[in-house]
Amino acid sequence: MKYGLIGEHLGHSFSKQIQTRIAEIENVKDYDYQLVELDKEEFKEFMEKKDFTGINVTIPYKKDVIPYLDEMDESAKAIGAVNTIINVDGKLKGYNTDFGGFLYMVKAHNVHMEGKKVLIIGNGGACAAVKAVCEHENAKAIVIVSRSSDRGAIGYDEMYTSHLDADIVVNTSPVGMFPNITNAPIDVSWFHKLECVLDVVYNPILTRLCFEAQEADIKRVIGLEMLIAQAKYTFEIFENMSFDDSIIDEIKKEMLKDRCNIVLIGMPSAGKTTIGKMLEEKLGKEFFDLDDMIIAKAGKSIPEIFQESGEAGFRAIETEVAIEASKMNNKIIATGGGTIKHKVNMDFLRLNGITIFIDRDVDKLISSDPNRPLSSSKLALQQMHKERYPLYQKYAAYVAVNNTNIEETVDDIVNAYHSILIDAVAD
Numbered sequence: 001m002k003y004g005l006i007g008e009h010l011g012h013s014f015s016k017q018i019q020t021r022i023a024e025i026e027n028v029k030d031y032d033y034q035l036v037e038l039d040k041e042e043f044k045e046f047m048e049k050k051d052f053t054g055i056n057v058t059i060p061y062k063k064d065v066i067p068y069l070d071e072m073d074e075s076a077k078a079i080g081a082v083n084t085i086i087n088v089d090g091k092l093k094g095y096n097t098d099f100g101g102f103l104y105m106v107k108a109h110n111v112h113m114e115g116k117k118v119l120i121i122g123n124g125g126a127c128a129a130v131k132a133v134c135e136h137e138n139a140k141a142i143v144i145v146s147r148s149s150d151r152g153a154i155g156y157d158e159m160y161t162s163h164l165d166a167d168i169v170v171n172t173s174p175v176g177m178f179p180n181i182t183n184a185p186i187d188v189s190w191f192h193k194l195e196c197v198l199d200v201v202y203n204p205i206l207t208r209l210c211f212e213a214q215e216a217d218i219k220r221v222i223g224l225e226m227l228i229a230q231a232k233y234t235f236e237i238f239e240n241m242s243f244d245d246s247i248i249d250e251i252k253k254e255m256l257k258d259r260c261n262i263v264l265i266g267m268p269s270a271g272k273t274t275i276g277k278m279l280e281e282k283l284g285k286e287f288f289d290l291d292d293m294i295i296a297k298a299g300k301s302i303p304e305i306f307q308e309s310g311e312a313g314f315r316a317i318e319t320e321v322a323i324e325a326s327k328m329n330n331k332i333i334a335t336g337g338g339t340i341k342h343k344v345n346m347d348f349l350r351l352n353g354i355t356i357f358i359d360r361d362v363d364k365l366i367s368s369d370p371n372r373p374l375s376s377s378k379l380a381l382q383q384m385h386k387e388r389y390p391l392y393q394k395y396a397a398y399v400a401v402n403n404t405n406i407e408e409t410v411d412d413i414v415n416a417y418h419s420i421l422i423d424a425v426a427d
């Protein structure tokens with residue numbers, strides 16, 4: 001094997017995709033990067049055999065590789081963990097590009113740590129590199145919080161009693177990571193001086209921690225950038241090359257475009273399904289209707305669900321389905337009429353999704369279609385519009401007015417998606 005990533009479970013890893021894309025952009029031919037899952041026994045054999053030119057190392061082997069190395073660079077030594085190894089004529093040298101990856105993320109977002117109290121959540125491999133960056137950036141105090149208060153970490157109780165004055169929080173724990181996207185390691189509202197939250201978790205795009213920081217107007221930095229930056233620094237070591245850091249932002253935006261969902265909200269008959277299907281073609285994202293997912297899950301029609309379990313029964317299934325949809329990537333998701341009435345649905349759908357309000361005048365929503373009983377009365381529609389309009393506005397990252405040609409509405413959404421909307425997620 002030439003290059004690759006070793007670790008115990010790699011199903012989640014984007015490293016092959018990122019490494020291959022860097023090779024493409026930098027015009028490096030025949031760049032081969034494999035994902036190699038190893039259990040403890042296989043790991044030992046793999047390291048002894050040394051049948052590779054360069055590897056990345058991930059959980060749980062970043063410390064375990066150290067005894068096999070002939071040499072380590074200074075920052076890897078200081079951190080005590082290695083995520084990159086090169087094999088030169090049978091001699092193995094270890095590096096830690098997570099350090100550079102996290103430093104890049106801190107600098108790119110103007111996070112100033114000097115004189116600040118930084119709280120690091122999680123005490124595993126990623127914590128070591130993050131802590132080294134905080135020291136490098138002259139943080140005034142660095143507090144590590146972990147479920148088990150050992151190896152220099154404090155427990156959550158002590159964090160809540162003594163460290164709610166943290167200026168910066170970095171999550172290096174897996175809390176909030178797919179598939180457990182509804183979890184957050186802390187409640188940001190308890191931290192009265194908090195100015196910035198950084199998360200190294202990159203799936204979902206916005207962890208619940210980052211989402212809640214964003215809602216509270218606290219600067220938040222998403223994890224994808226660190227992964228891409230460390231991959232870039234790894235590539236430079238593997239290929240003995242050096243190129244501009246701007247490739248990190250370029251790949252980040254490409255990956256966000258690929259991974260973000262578009263969540264369509266709006267009144268009944270506003271055009272969500274029609275526009276969603278048109279966007280499916282234009283953006284190459286598969287279309288899903290939450291109502292169809294509800295019907296599939298319940299094995300019944302929506303009127304049947306209402307008849308048998310009432311509105312509460314329906315809303316429970318709707319939220320279950322909204323959480324399932326929130327875990328998906330690269331989809332167009334049309335919501336049902338009442339989905340926006342429950343904040344929980346919208347909060348989860350926005351972890352991987354950009355919300356677009358399809359805004360169509362009430363006059364145009366009137367329908368004689370017998371399948372749309374709520375849309376036949378102008379008065380009923382006006383009442384519903386009045387109630388829901390502030391919610392559509394509140395949850396929308398973008399308002400697409402759909403009063404003229406529907407093709408124009410679709411083009412408007414595509415343009416906004418490629419420019420301002422992805423930029424807003426990336427920042």
Ligand SMILES: Nc1ncnc2c1ncn2[C@@H]1O[C@H](COP(=O)(O)OP(=O)(O)OP(=O)(O)O)[C@@H](O)[C@H]1O
Pocket residue numbers: 266267268269270271272273274275334336337372402403404405406409
């Ligand atoms: N800009 C437009 N010009 C002309 N017709 C439109 C326009 N936008 C939507 N329509 C029409 O309005 C009707 C309702 O659209 P659609 O079914 O996509 O709405 P919806 O938002 O998905 O509704 P629901 O909430 O009931 O699922 C369709 O017949 C569609 O062709």
Ligand SMILES: O=C(O)C1=C[C@@H](O)[C@@H](O)[C@H](O)C1
Pocket residue numbers: 005012013014015056057058059083098230
């Ligand atoms: O998930 C991944 O692909 C990786 C995660 C980090 O541990 C990195 O240090 C590693 O190089 C790759």
Ligand SMILES: [Mg+2]
Pocket residue numbers: 272273274289334
């Ligand atoms: Mg529809």
